[in-house]
Amino acid sequence: MSLVEVLPLAVVMIAGxxxxxxxxxxxxxxxxxxSTAYVFGAALSIGxxxxxxxxxxxxxSSGGDGLLGAxxxxxxxxxxxxxxxYAAIDTYRKRTVSEPPEWMGELTSAAPQFSFRLGFLLLGFFPTNIVTSVSVGTYLAADDAPVTDAAGFVxxxxxxxxxxxxxxxLLGKRAETALPEVRDWMNDNSWIISEAVIAIFVVLTLQNLLG
Known part of the structure; x- marks a missing residue:
């Protein structure tokens, strides 16, 4: 079940x-x-x-018993x-940031090299993302699941x-017209989705911890 459990955290990775x-x-x-360079950079850093x-x-985990006998x-x-x-607190704290950073406006004239670096750094080392990726890797290790179970998440x-x-x-101009609306909606509401997913994963982790 580990693969199914970590999949929802992909939403947290992209929100924002x-x-x-x-x-x-x-x-x-x-x-x-x-777009290709951005996704490729993200793949390397997340993995x-x-x-x-x-x-x-x-x-x-191979070291046996830990602190205080636990x-x-x-x-x-x-x-x-x-x-x-930490991810939940950070997401809630940044919920009122309604406007994207000014540098995003420059992405329409970006070069592939910049897009690759952006994907690598933003998806791998953005505070919430690195916390989420570390949570996935640590969770799978604690669950004695193979690392390949992270493939679905990535x-x-x-x-x-x-x-x-x-x-x-696929859609050409129609997509270009709709994407700004999607961008604005995600900018306003992605924190709610992220908090819901994090809450679900917290419950699953507590069940494993207490069970």
Whole structure:
């Protein structure tokens, strides 16, 4: 069940400047190259963070009992809870940020090299994203699940990031007209979706911790 449990966190990964940047890039002058570079950069950084967190969690869990006699697996679940609570607080704190940063307006004339760096840094090392990716890797390690269970989480994140460019490819001008409305809606409401997903994952983690 680990794969199914971590999939919803893909929504947390893209909510905010991540999907908004993808929308801007999908309407840029070199949208095909920019969108591809952005998603590729995101794939590398997300995969890297999840794998490192998983390996560290696995190494820790192989050490036997941990602090105060509690099992290391329970301690890993506690770590996941701490990360999730941080993500929830950070998401709530930033809920009133209604306007995207000014630099996003420059994405319509971005180069693929910049798009790659943006995808790598924004999806892998944005505070909420790195916390979410670490939570996924640590959770799978604590659950004795294979690291390949993170593949669905990574692929779903990348698929959602690619949706704006896929929309432009399939629908052309109609997508370009609709995307600004989607961008504004996501900018106003994505924090609510993120909080709901985080709450669900907190419940699942508590069940594993207490059960």
């Amino acid at each position: 400047p991540q999907i908004i940047s993808s929308i801007f890039l999908s309407t840029s002058k070199r949208w095909r190259a920019n 890297l963070v999840v794998i490192v967190a998983y390996l560290l969690g696995n190494r820790l 099992s290391t697996r329970q301690l890993l679940y506690v770590v996941v809870l701490v990360f999730l609570l 692929l779903l994140t990348l698929f959602i990031l690619a949706l704006p460019s896929l929309g432009v490819f």
